[in-house]
Amino acid sequence: MLRATLKSVLSRKLRLVLSGLAVVLGVMFVSGAFVLTDTLGRSFDGLFATAFQNTDVTVSVKSTGPAQGFDDDQKLTATVKPETLEKVRGIDGVAKATGIVSADGARVIGSNGKVITSFGPPRLGENWTGENDLVKLREGRAPQSGTEVVMNAGLAKSAGVKVGDQVGVLTTQPKKTFTLVGITEYSGGRDSLGGSMVVSFHESVAAELMLGTPNVYSSVDVKAAAGKTPEQVRDSVRAALGDSFEVKTGAELQKAQTAGAKEALGFFNKILLGFAGVALFVGTFLILNTFSIIVAQRTRELALMRAIGASRKQMIGSVLVEAVLIGLFASAVGLGLGIGVGSLLAWVFGNVGSASLELAGIGVPPAAIISAFSVGMIITLVAALLPAMRASRIPPVAALQEAATPDRPLTKVTVVGSLVTAGGATLLLLGLNDKLGDSSLYGFFGGVLLAFIGIALLTPMLARPIVGVIGRLMAWSVPGKLGRLNSARNPRRTAITAAALMVGIALITGVNTVFTSAEASIQKIADKEVNADLIISGDPSDERPATFDPAVIDKTKAISGVTGFSADYFDVAHALGEDRSVTIMTDVPAYAKMFKLTAKEGEIRALGPDEVLYDEERAKEKGLHVGATIEVQLARGQPRQMKLVGIYAKSSTTGGLILPTTLIGELQVAQPSWGYVDVADGVSVDGVRKQVDALLADSPEVTVANRNDFVQQQTSAFDTVLLMVQILLALAVLIAVLGIINTLALSVLERTRELGLLRAIGLGRFQSMRMITVEAIVISVFGALLGVVVGSGLGAAIVRALKDDGFSTFAMPWTAMGTYLALGAGIGVIAAILPALRAARVNVLQAISYE
Amino acid sequence: MTLTVAQGSATGQGTPVAARANQVWKVYGSGEAQVVALREVSVELQRGAFTAIMGPSGSGKSTLMHCLAGLDSVTRGDVHIGQTKVTGMKDKALTKLRRDQVGFIFQQFNLLPTLTAEENITLPLSIAGRKPDKAWFDTVIDTVGLRDRLKHRPTQLSGGQQQRVACARALVARPEVIFADEPTGNLDSKSGAEVLSFLRNSVREFGQTIVMVTHDPVAASYADRVIFLADGSIVSELYEPTADTVLDTMKRLDTGA
Ligand SMILES: Nc1ncnc2c1ncn2[C@@H]1O[C@H](COP(=O)(O)OP(=O)(O)OP(=O)(O)O)[C@@H](O)[C@H]1O
Ligand SMILES: [Mg+2]
DSSP states (O other): OHHHHHHHHHHHHHHHHHHHHHHHHHHHHHHHHHHHHHHHHHHHHHHHEEEEETTEEEEEEOOOOOOOOSSSSGGOOBBBBBHHHHHTTTTTEEEEEEEEOOOOOOOOOOTOOOOOOOOSSSSEEEEOOOOOSSSEEEEEEOOOOEEEEEEEHHHHHHHHTTTTTTEEESSSSSSSEEEEEEEEETTTSOOOOOEEEEEEEEEEHHHHHHHHTTOOOSSSEEEETTTTHHHHHHHHHHHOOOOTEEEEEHHHHHHHHHHHHHHHHHHHHHHHHHHHHHHHHHHHHHHHHHHHHHHHHHHHHHHHHHHHTHHHHHHHHHHHHHHHHHHHHHHHHHHHHHHHHHHHHHHHHHSSTTTOOOOOEEEEEEOOOOOHHHHHHHHHHHHHHHHHHHHTTOOOOGGOOOOOOOOSSSSHHHHHHHHHHHHHHHHHHHTTTTTGGGHHHHHHHHHHHHHHHHHHHHHHHHHHHHHHHHHHHOOSHHHHHHHHHHTTTTTHHHHHHHHHHHHHHHHHHHHHHHHHHHHHHHHHHHHOOOOOOOOEEEOSSSSSSOOOOOOOHHHHEEEEEEEEEEEEEEEEEETTTTEEEEEEESOOHHHHHHHTTOEEEEEOOOOOOTTEEEHHHHHHHHOTTOEEEHHHHHOOOOOOOOEEEEEEEOOSSSSEEOGGGGGGGSSSHHHHHHEEEEEOTSHHHHHHHHHHHHHHOTTTTTTEHHHHHHHHHHHHHHHHHHHHHHHHHHHHHHHHHHHHHHHHHHHHHHHHHHHHHHHHTTHHHHHHHHHHHHHHHHHHHHHHHHHHHHHHHHHHHHHHHGGGGGGGOOOOOOHHHHHHHHHHHHHHHHHHHHHHHHHHTTHHHHHHHOO | OOOOSSSTTTTTTTTTEEEEEEEEEEEEEEEOOOOEEEEEEEEETTTTTTEEOOOTTTHHHHHHHHTTTSSOOEEEEEEEEEEETTOOOOOHHHHHHHHOOOEEEEOOSSSSSTTHHHHHHHHHHHTOOOOHHHHHHHHHHHHHGGGGTTTTGGGSHHHHHHHHHHHHHHTOOOEEHHHHETTTTSOHHHHHHHHHHHHHHHHHOOOOEEEEEEEEEHTTSSEEEEEEEEEEEEEEEEEEEHHHHHHHHHHHHHHOO
């Protein structure tokens, strides 16, 4: 039996290669993700080990006030006072204590006038504390005054600056220009540690620039005296300073930092695995189809085996053994390729742009191997099981009958398909609407998966009418008509092939629908609620909000034709028992006019000291009314009691507490992030825009745009994300293309006689190629059409569920949908190439004389 | 050794020729595996005649037919259909030749299962982008007696009916020659007789030229002329054959060889 199976595997190399390829690609994705994240993880280990190699113990202040930051990484470091530094120096076991200023947010303006951005690593501003084992001056000298800086070589390269240049840097203060006097490198001649960018200021200005207060530190670096371990020193410092300080050894810090980085990597890994899952899911269809076709074609052979005494179990076994062989082989190849792809991506991560992560050796984690084989085997076996059972049900008499198997009725699949689809849709909606508690997300994904399976089961039923219609559009010639008829010939086969394509296209369409709706919602808000003629804002995809020089505010107001201007400062404050985002508007009435902000209670007016405004929804939630007292504590201030003077009606453009301008000084960053300009009627908006633009010359993080350009800017990030999603899903589409090629190739093989007959009675080579191409196009357009429909349904469900989260408008990505359909046709043409060539090469004589 | 049958035969002279093979050799393979399927065969097939080709299995009947029809290339010699020289034609021209001047009836698998009987019948015309001549189509359909089966698919037709559809398909395009390789080989004697008399009628009534390969002396007796092949050569021929004369000739050749 095994010998017979092996022989039959080898005799069908092509189709096995094609179906194996689907597994190979999926497994490659899975193991590549593991190899990539493992390699990066170990690289981070090395990175942080280096970064903390010289640190014995670090002292910082436990933050007590508000979280004070836009997210964890950007928490304003609570500062260490000079007295503390002195105290630490006096503690027994401390050999040396250095006050360190180090905070994210030193944004260097490159020689091209643009702010140097980093993708992930911080942009640190520090005080220069001299060379040490880790950091050395490669060129130049240390900063000797407040107007001099040094920076690491990686940053200097990205910025395109050299020693002696004047360099602009944005800190908690607007742009200041410094002379670059030195360039540093890290031990081993490295330009950067993991791509981080470091500007070192002179001691005299570092604290004020980076921490907002002169003469303080973010932490104290402690060297243990000879004979003392870091742990001993940590304990004695902790004992001396008390509870309000965080005292950690270098090893502890390294562990914490590494854990943070690995968590981010884990998330990244999950995303990659998600896309791999999609690819494998699609691959399952392909394998299922291949085995079904193989079994159908071997009906006589299998029946003969049954007739000569093979048991049903042996029949199932024979198909499954074939699947196991393919699964093993494809998993091994996929793992090999995955290691290659993972290493390549790791290299790209480590070396592209300013990032320079020293890569740890490429490793193959056990997870990669285990997942590669288990995923590859399971997928192949699951996909082969159905056809195997069908093979076992072939009656021995089939050996004696005409090979033509009658069409099995579709009732059963259709009923099962409807049930599964309904179940999937229900689960999906429950998940979307958060009805499943913590497992809502899983419910959603599970629902999507089930819905896809259900719809795939329904496709054979849909295939006949829809394929007929699509085919008719193309059947203007005899080859076209023949192709159309061929595609409708075996609805199951056509359906599975098309369903595989549907999955990829549906996901792409769904995501696109969500983004298009988000864009439309923003556009609608802009149209309905924004009256500002010009808007100053930064890149919305930037991690930290861009800021601009407050001096711009008054200068903009002074431009003739400007009738109103307001700037927004943002921060997080501790208020009403929680960290809440707060806004300071420089001109509340002007803002209210430009954004149609209306009072629900009290007044919307310029705020006096200690007066606040709040939004309707949250005020109601807290049971607050005008006249209430709210305690607010800002990053640099003490808790203060403030009076609620107005509650504004729900607005799509602002929310939360609005504080008076008197508190600007207490913000973490005392610079505005947004500005809104109202231009008088009849005055050229573009003229004003140019003047504002000139004022922003020293604030390179922001730009000024009219309303339409602004919407474009805000939504441009969507396009990037959409592009990424499309690239990642392209793999699923590629596998679906393999499926189409496979189905067609098998059909061509099956119909060799027919092709010969057609050629004998006068069908030209080109015409037979055309026939195959039409068949391919019909299948792929059918799949794309299903995908577009299912995808927009999915998108609609998501948009509806997110209605309260800003998705006020549902919009279909019509152009993109059209493109996907056209793409479907294109895919058909490409998938048809090989099978069509094969069909064209059919030798008429051989074809008609072969039994 | 070689017998040039057409020349010198009384009825052959002066009749226009529908297809002609001239000193055709067909050799398969090379070296030890070499098989000479046809050796210097010359034959002329008169227009409007029903010719049967007979001979033992492996004698080269199918090969001769394929060469005459332009389905296979010849090793030496040349083949003409009507005035057209087939030998040396490229695939494109051959396809066009088959489409316009040749009709085929095979032993089985003659029809596309996706098309109805009617669509199968008009398929060669559709491929060529021609409209069937309505009157002629009706005549053919009535002759084969398929009018009530036109909308049926091949799987819904009996073997004999399927062969009649194949005959109708070959006839509708009015080709120069129809080649039939054992068209009744898979049929019982009654269905076979139907198909054969239909073929003979189309020769008598419409002047169609037909060449048929067969093993069956009864089938051959429907033809106007029988050519006997043995070992790749034409060894004998009969005009106005009956089943008995065919059988006699076969016996004679058998013992003679
Ligand atoms: N493609 C081929 N390659 C090699 N030899 C071939 C090929 N086709 C036919 N032959 C040989 O040529 C000879 C003639 O074959 P052909 O098919 O013409 O015989 P036939 O008279 O039609 O026989 P049958 O009555 O069995 O159909 C045979 O010996 C056959 O083996
Ligand atoms: Mg033969």
